[in-house]
Amino acid sequence: MQDITGLLGLPEIRPTVGSSIPSVFFTSVAAEMGVPVVQGMPNMARKIIESSHLAWLSSFSSEDMPSGGGGTVTALGLLQVKNAVLIWMGEDPEPLPIDMIRDEWKPEPAWAEIRSKLPRIAQEVISRPGAAEFRDKVLGEYRNRCAITGFSTIEAIEVAHIIPYYGSDSDVIWNSIPLRIDLHRLFDKGLLRLDYDSEKNCYVVSIHFNIFSDYQEFHGVPLLHPYDPFSIPSKFAIEEHNNIFKELWTII
Numbered sequence: 001m002q003d004i005t006g007l008l009g010l011p012e013i014r015p016t017v018g019s020s021i022p023s024v025f026f027t028s029v030a031a032e033m034g035v036p037v038v039q040g041m042p043n044m045a046r047k048i049i050e051s052s053h054l055a056w057l058s059s060f061s062s063e064d065m066p067s068g069g070g071g072t073v074t075a076l077g078l079l080q081v082k083n084a085v086l087i088w089m090g091e092d093p094e095p096l097p098i099d100m101i102r103d104e105w106k107p108e109p110a111w112a113e114i115r116s117k118l119p120r121i122a123q124e125v126i127s128r129p130g131a132a133e134f135r136d137k138v139l140g141e142y143r144n145r146c147a148i149t150g151f152s153t154i155e156a157i158e159v160a161h162i163i164p165y166y167g168s169d170s171d172v173i174w175n176s177i178p179l180r181i182d183l184h185r186l187f188d189k190g191l192l193r194l195d196y197d198s199e200k201n202c203y204v205v206s207i208h209f210n211i212f213s214d215y216q217e218f219h220g221v222p223l224l225h226p227y228d229p230f231s232i233p234s235k236f237a238i239e240e241h242n243n244i245f246k247e248l249w250t251i252i
Contacts, residue, residue, distance in 0.1 A: 001025060004082050007089065008032045021072055029081065033088050045073045045081055052084035053140070054093070055173065055230045080230065095229060105174035105234040107163040115166035134171045135159045139178055141226035146180040148205055148218055160184045162237040174234040177223070186211065190245025194223060194238050203238065208249065 001021065005012055010032060013025045026044040027037050035051045038044055042061035049056050060077030073081070083093035108114060138159045145152050160179045163170055179187060186192040191208040192215070200222060207219040225232060242249075 001078065004029060004078070004085055007082070007085050021078075026073075026081075029085065033085070041072055042077075045077055049077075049080050049084045052087040054080060054084055054087070054228045056080075057230060083228075093227075093229065105172055106236045107175070107240055108166065108169065111163055111166040111170065115164055118165075118167065131171075134176075138173060138176045141173060141228060141231050142178045142224060143227060145178065145224065146183065147177045147224045148183055148221055149180055150224065151180045156181050158184045160187050162233055162241050164188075173226070173231040175237045177233060183218075186215070190248045192218075193242050193245065193249070194233070195242075196235070196238075197222075203233065 001013060004010075005025075005028075008029060010028050013022060013028065021041065023041050023044070026041055026048065029035075030037055030044060030048055033048065033051060035047050038047055045060060046056045049060070057076075057080075060074055060080060061072075079094075086093050135158075139154070139157065144154050144157070146157050151157065157178050158181055159176050161170060162175050162177065165171070183192060191211050193206050193208075194203040195206050196202075197204045202225075203223040205218050205221045205223065207215045212219065223233070
């Protein structure tokens with residue numbers, strides 16, 4: 001709280017009894033940033049965060065925590081409010097404890113069955129309402145670059161679903177990465193995959209031996225991070241994608 005009020009030049013606001021955050025803190029921050037005031041501290045924090053085009057997660061509100069806790073904002077939520085303020089001031093957001101929320105998004109257990117029942121249009125292409133808006137959102141998170149090559153010719157970049165599209169529930173930032181068209185095709189066929197590198201603390205690219213001679217330059221390349229640290233790909237989605245093509249990568 002002190003960091004945030006200090007950045008905005010606001011009078012210091014201290015927690016109330018029980019270390020609760022007073023509602024005036026959020027209304028003061030919102031007023032300074034020109035964000036409309038709404039009822040409820042989590043709602044107000046969400047408005048502030050989303051005004052800077054950052055993601056809101058359920059872990060930012062105590063209402064969705066296992067222990068409950070009423071309508072207040074968690075410490076993780078405060079860190080994201082601070083990042084919203086930094087972006088509003090024209091500065092870069094600060095690194096956040098990603099491991100706390102990396103696993104939040106999970107695909108539906110029956111995603112393959114749901115996908116098989118989707119309406120289809122000509123040439124067996126799945127009809128996807130809202131695809132253009134979703135594409136713009138993902139590309140914006142990665143500054144209009146391919147997440148592997150850094151390639152920035154927008155006409156040659158597509159948004160790849162990690163878990164194949166099975167409806168609007170799969171159109172989330174945590175289940176997507178922007179890829180150059182050829183890399184997207186290889187990813188969808190399992191010839192390119194992502195593996196977690198514990199030493200580098202990030203996902204790196206693995207190239208299948210069938211295409212290694214042509215694409216070896218990308219083997220071991222770290223995946224670029226999105227602008228919002230909370231928008232990194234879901235660990236569960238990547239693991240599920242790798243499981244789909246497990247046999248392809250099995251050396252007999």
